[in-house]
Amino acid sequence: MQTIPETATLLNHQVTSVLVIDHRLTASYANAAAAQLFGLGSHRLRQAPLPEMCEQLGMSTIQLERAVKERQSLTVNTATLITLDGRQHAVDITLVPLELENAASQQPLSLLELRQVDQQRRIHQQLSQDAQQQAAQYLVRNLAHEIKNPLGGLRGAAQLLDRELADPQLKEFTTMIIEQADRLRNLVDRLLGPQKPTPHTLHSIHEVTEKVLQLLALTLPQNIRIQRDYDPSIPDIAMDADQLQQALLNIVQNAVQALAGQRGEIRLRSRTQHQVTIGNIRHKLVLELSVTDNGPGIPPELMDTLFYPMVTGRDAGSGLGLSIAHNIARLHGGRIDCTSTPGHTEFTLLLPVLQQPA
Template sequence: MLVQDRAFKRIVEYQFTAVAVLDSDFNVEHVNSSAELLLVRSAKQIVGHSFLDLFIDPTETKDVLHTAVKEGASVSVRSGTWVLTHKEPVTLDYIVSPFMENDKLSIILEMLPADRAMKISRDEGLLDQTETSRHLVRGLAHEIKNPLGGIRGAAQLLAAELPSAELKEYTQVIIEEADRLRALVDRLLGSNQLPNFAPMNIHQALERVHALLKAEAGGRVEFYRDYDPSIPDFVGDEAQLIQVFLNICRNAWQSLVESDQAEATITLKTRTVRQFTIRQQRHRIVARIDITDNGPGIEKDLLEKIFYPMISGRAEGTGLGLSLVQQLVQLHGGLVECESIPGQTQFSVYIPLEETNV
């Protein structure tokens, strides 16, 4: 019996799905590592205690457990919401399966976070659409760039033939506008430079960004840093990641200034996230960098398109900054997400801490 019990626990431990085993009183007998991550509690903190103690209001989950036990059959719940005592609400699919062995009732609870699955699907769609739009814009930019060179060259030849300086002013306007459009097209095409991967420290990059923005803001914005010093060095292009964080922070700063936000703040926060999926690849550990401001927020319709080229929420914006951010983070095997409500906008940059193979 002990051998079977150990074998069962080994099988449960290697399940991707979060699994908890409860007794007939709903006390926890065993949890695997995925369940520890989902519940943000270690096995030592959970085992031997009532599973229902994890909830602020366990009524709904308690009813599901009782139903499964009473009917002696599995009960499935899709997109259920658990409000746990120690973290934000989590949306998940779960199955409660009672079973009897040697006259002992046990309950297997299988849990799969639905909110993360929905986010992965949404992020996949966003990245694919962003990539498609980027290819379209780059193709269009190439088509514009070629005739611009001809227009500029013709204007220069015409200027050489004109007899008066007054007439040459018009050709100079053509040349300057052609140069301006060419610079815009170059920005649309983006950088063709591959990342220069080398060991780097994420906090060193963020401190550089903090120093630059603090000088630019001139005291109009208060900066806060909340760093996790345990994040190890990893392989990345420090210059490109500085550009990523600088673009996000500048957008936040400009939004705060334009909205004349009282007590404007920007917070830089770092944490690690375990077992995180990016583009169908599951990473053991990633760094999460949150950049949060207390500005007016981003309109919902715009929020879904802010990483597309030429999309901007500001009258003076070109819509290229966040497109470049997504592109550079993707080169590091990472992902950028944004959540916004009035009074808080948060950009989250996820970067795998394993060696990047691009």
């Protein structure tokens, strides 16, 4: 007969955050999902009342205290939980009184469950975005190939003409044609971007981030400060380091451009998440690398098409950086999420650490 795991082990494998709280809203137990949701260790979560462990709990503290004291059940749908690091989560909250032996002689305890619903929204949004972007990329690829063929002929004709011309002033025009043809070819190549997975080898994600920051340091304005918040325990990941470096560089450069002309901060944060669904595959362990800036934010009308080719909110932008970054993440079995409000824009790169689906 197969042995059933202990209750704590079972709860730690739950995707739903589970806490046991008393009438003061202090937790005596928190599972792994709760620690991950609040961004705090289980021990830390038990040191103070729950409202002190976040900026916004998503429901009335008084109402929650009363429900625990009176051993009542409580349900709140789609509440906004804001953790101490400023991250917002949409959660369904359920409170159920714990029926314990000798409950009359003990302080009342309740089981508090917080189920993230923003992840389901992100999964749906990702699948929709992937389908739309793949259609857009298919169109762009066909268009790019149609452009490259006559462009090559145009450049070749200009080169032949250049050899026949003796007048230096006339050669200026053929040189201009060749230069502009090369510029268009480079643009088309960038539009096409990487299309197939390349060989992956094990690398530390922090090696990639540090290389990006080294490149950035050469041109980083003095008004912008870089903050690092790394988890050194993250294992190496199978990746194309050059591609991921390019993807991350595109995201960080976007943050730098968003802070143009103002004092600001860019924070790179690495963590791991358990039991995360990317596309239609659930992964046991996933790397979460976020790039956050305190700039003006992304216009709401751009959010749904942010990763499409040629979509940009800047007059001088090409609209290719985020599209390429999104495609590189897809080729690594990952995804990029974005949340943005004035003063807080966060791009989050999610990559499987363990390639086998859970």
